[in-house]
Amino acid sequence: MRSPYVHRLWSVLSLLTPLALAAQQTGAIRGRVSDAATDQPVTDARVTIEQTTLATTSLPNGQYALGGVPAGHHVLLVRRVGYAIARQDVDVPVADTTEVNVALRAAAVALDAIVVTGTGAPAERRVLGNTIESVPGDALNQAPGATTVDQALEGKITGAVISQSSGVPGGEVSVRLRGTSTVLGNAEPLWVVDGVIVDNSAQALVSLGANAGRGNAALSNRLSDIAPGDIERVEVLKGAAAAALYGSRANSGVIQIFTKRGGPGPARVTVSSEVGLSETPKKFAFNMAPNAGWTDVVYGGADSLGALVQRYDIQDSVWRTAFSTVSRVSVSGGSGGTSYYLSGAYDAQQAIVQAEGRHRTSVSATISQQLRPNVDVRLRGSFIQTHSDFLPEGEQTQGVLTSLVFTPTTVKPFYDPNLGRYPYNPVLGANPFTVLYTFQAPQDVTRFVGSAEASFRPVPSLTVRALVGLDDYREEDKYLQPPFSTGASFTGSISNPIKMQRNVNTDLTATQVAQLSPTLGLTSTLGYRYTSTRSDILAAGATNLAVGQTDLNGATPTASQGIAELRTLGGFAEERVAVADRLFVTGGLNVEGASAFGPDERWQAYPRASASWVVNDEPFFRNSGLANRVSALRLRLAYGETGGQPPNQYAQFDNYVNVSFSGQPGLVASTTAGNPALRPERQREIEGGMDVGLWNDRALAELTYYHRRTSDLVLSVPLPPSRGQASQLQNVGVVSDRGWEAAFTTVNVDKPSFSWRTRLSLAHDRNRVDRLVTATDTLVFDYLNAVIPGQPIGVFFGGYYARNPDGSIAYAPVSVTMQGKPYTLLLPVRARDTLPGGVIVNGRKVIGDPNPSLTASLSNTFDLGRRVQLSVLLDGRFGNKVANFTRRITELFGVDKEVEREITGDTVPRTFSLNPAGRSLIYEEYIEDGSFVKLREIALSLHFDQALARRFGAEAMDLRFAARNLHTWTSYRGLDPEVNLFSASTVSRGVDFANTPIPRTYTLSLNFAF
């Protein structure tokens, strides 16, 4: 096919490229780029000449050369990630070569680092009006003791609240970018690994932490399958302003992970080995009073108050010093047009609670092949197997830690040979030893994540990139509770659900770069993206087990199945105009359809626009006195829209439910009516900010303010019951977030013998529910977390103290009888509310907010020469409240050390224990300040000199001592203020209920490069 149109198109496009220069008289520039501190050559530095389109890149020896430079005065710009931009005046004579050597100084942060914008087309950060936070791989791969990517990100993203919900290995890590902007939808970001949308669900298939019926609240999330070792960098698109091109799945932001790819050269082998020890940061303080208290008498631990009792604190048999190991090998290199990166990793971790643990094996290969000078293909695949051994915790009354806090310390829990088993728990739940030694809750995941990618440059200015990604896994869970394990009438149960999940996405992007004139450049992007997600859960189970039975056979079986599928298809166009390489304006539109919506509302448009003005490149600025001190000044503004998916993929339909009647199969209409007019939740975000570099970029401040409003929130709207259905999902709610983010990076000392860098990041977010179905709606989720107009999402809503006029808690006498003797106790009073109409009920109000008002992190890195590095990361959260349900239980059952005061007479009996006068329903009592600062990471690295390394046959050798979560500064009284019973739940945050605390981990690692 000889198409004249093709020619014509290219002729038009070629008009856009500058040809006029060829006629002029020219000269050349060459020289060397080096590091100002070490004088080492700097490779991959980008060398450009202002007001022209001329550009090149320095070679590994630091050399560069630029030909065809018009004669006359020019400004040479040299940029390199990690260095300040160097600017040098140069006069180019006709037909001569001028030598210009450039020494680059370390910069606090690189404004010109290349990031990927969500279109697949990379861009320099300086051209983007929206913030894209980029975290270098070294900061993640070396995060001590972090075995998952999300853990490794803790404290490294400004404006993200990253919290690990449980300290079990692979424990769920929740990431909230700029607050929560949905109620029923998923509030966790979309994760993309090398262009592949990967599943990060925290869907509980069995009830191990929170009950399986609660949304997105599993003990572990699926991102934990992905080992952090191979990461090159992570980029974070925090909201609509940045993520519009991810359409209806991007309301909670997008996190993109890029892995290493290998490069030309001989094979480079790295081997690393790490061993670690973990321990609980804190233990429970239990009631060890020598005399019996009220609970002891009530639960049969003593005959009378004050009697001498034997108490048992079995924590030393439940906690342990856990051992862990990580081994990694990678091989990378390339020759000809081929490059490869192969890696394998195995890690095994014990949990700090006995009998729990996990091990993971992963192998990955990335192979790139240049088919022709303008065609590259890349294949990438990771195969992962994860095996975890969990045990119940949290709200599972038979959980290990849960049973521990439910059991009065007078109960002797040890194996009883006469019974042939561990004694039953006389109060509630199980004997912790029974759970440790007879329960089984393994999880096996087999997962493949891979992609095929091709890029094609038909002309140098046009790049066409295509990618097909696949994430396919099978998760098999099992939960065995043996018969008679928790009581004589318990006949045992086993559940054995299997989840099969497959995500496929296809991207195609064409990017055309055109320099219309020396001062006007265009970057045009056109593309489409298709995504498909399908999950199929087959759950089999059985009850009435025989003793010793571990399978489903011969018992009373149950089975169920659930399938969910979502597809999206979007086409997008984006145009970026660069004016004089210092003012950049971008406009884009994504038109996307999603299968979850009816035909009338299926297709939605998500626009975005942004502007970035690099003021420091303006002549007026450079000529002003300011330029001496202010080395960089950039102003940015961005707007974008994204969408959010409803909680159910089939909410547009009138669905039917299978029932059985009189042995016949039947169908009944769901109590939720379908809504064919359902639309995506829509987020509109505007952000603006500035980046200021001082003293040759030795200090850099990045300041951002944002305001986002998410409307059309999908909520369940009650229908008149006479319609025969109870409710319908409708687009009715509005929630908004406004906040600021500030990051300050400084190079305090930059000498060959000693350097010191600091990064401080601060973020504040104010979340507010603007509208629900009605103005007086109060939607309470799970325990206390509520969604109330005018309040942030997830505030604690519950019983509170009656107070005296002076604000102090009101107490009232309560008469109780114990062993026939009357007692009068002085107890706090629960406030009562009067409803409209005069009905008096137990009072409930907002008693705390689990959302922090400020998140902060401070990182300091000290380099002593090139041999020794010390890095310290502090991670803090302020103003957030935690509902301490663990303490509520330990006090109620007399297990808490505080209860000793009742026994010793320091305070009246039953001040805490036994729920007198409904005291345990005054939840205000259990809302505590959860602010904390954690010494998240501390690492000492020793780089041995080459001579020593060579004795081991290696080119380089490192030794690292590191610790994670070494210390926590907090006034919180529980084990850890960071945990959350409801893990990734959208609304239910900040609830601590017998969850495994995040361990303190020490690691020692040895790394070789060959």
Add this chain to the structure above:
Amino acid sequence: MTHRDLRRTWLLPVLATLAGAACDLTLTNPNAPPEQTVLNTPDGLVALAVGMQSQYAGAVADFLVPPSLMTDEWGTTSKSLIAYQSLLTGQNFDPSYAVVLAPWADAYRTIKSANNLLAHAPQVPGLGSGLETGIVSLAKLYRAMALGTIILEYQSVPIDVSVPFPVPQPRTAVLDTVLALLESARVDFTSVPAAALTGFNTRVLGTGFNVLNTIDAMRARYYLIAGQYQQAIDAADSVKANVLSVFKYTSPAVNPIYDLSIRTGYVAALKSFKDQAEPGDARVSYWVDTTAAPITGNPDSLLLPLRKYSGQNDPYPVYLPDEMVLIKAEAFTQLGQLDSAAFYVNAVRTQSSSPVDEPVANLPALDPATQLGTPAQLLAQIAYERRYELFEQGLRWEDTRRLGSAITTTPTLAVLPIPLQECDANPAAGC
């Protein structure tokens, strides 16, 4: 760059477009059939008809809670069920309680299915006349039973729910509709030969349910309630004795009364049911466990465990045969034919055995002249017999309205208010 290269440039977008075109965004729910299939295929309508029966059968406990707690049938053992306690005492009652919503919501779920069947069954040719007729008359019967059940509990209920905001209608209009539906169901059902109903009987009905008898029994019940006594007698006469219609709860379904009384232990019979019985009335031990130690209820009362329905798969009767006899007794009393009325009262009292699962009194006959000689004596005795014959059948509350001073209990509320959820979402509810 060569022309060949250029041509290949276009390959990628072309392939991508093809790939895009192949991505169908119109998905159906794989977990359940689409409404299209349910309403427009013979098998879909059969399944919907089965589902309709399960909706009503699964709701019988919800239907029973208000009448049984507000009269002298049940008490509650739970301290925390404040809604149950307010039904027992009449205090702190709130229209937002689930016990107020449940009968209403359950009835309209059944009615939604019935309306769908009535609208679509005639449109689906593949159904065949037997299945179509069977399904249509069954849908009319269930729609009538659902409407009839709730008009005995609320002041007014909507009849036409096809509009967005249905208006509740008064009791007389609803009873007229119920009776018209039942008459129409009877005409439909008897219009086809029995042989044509084989498919309907095996695929839709299952065992243990006689459609014609149930239609006639409901006609008798609602004609009596509507005060049309001769029609009530005629309808009751058409009901074959010793043929039961029951809801069967085959696992995994469980009898909802078992669920409420035995599994959760929320309700039990008031001990007064035993104490106030005539000595030797064998029906007491049919309904309650008279040998068990009394339980203390909340508020203070003594309770006995239920014997009916204490098995999780126990069937629940749609009506009991002796209700027909007592309908005749009451109707004859109202018509002034006191001899016939006394005959039927004694027929119930002297029954000593039954081939089907029903209570038998095994009591001596009363003297028609002295003990059943006046309408007041008859109505008082009918009230007694109905109490022990029709325990936890959801009729006692209505009996207090009809039998007035002849009955020994005063309900705590005259009727339930319209549920708050209906008031909030339906501006036409008239709250």
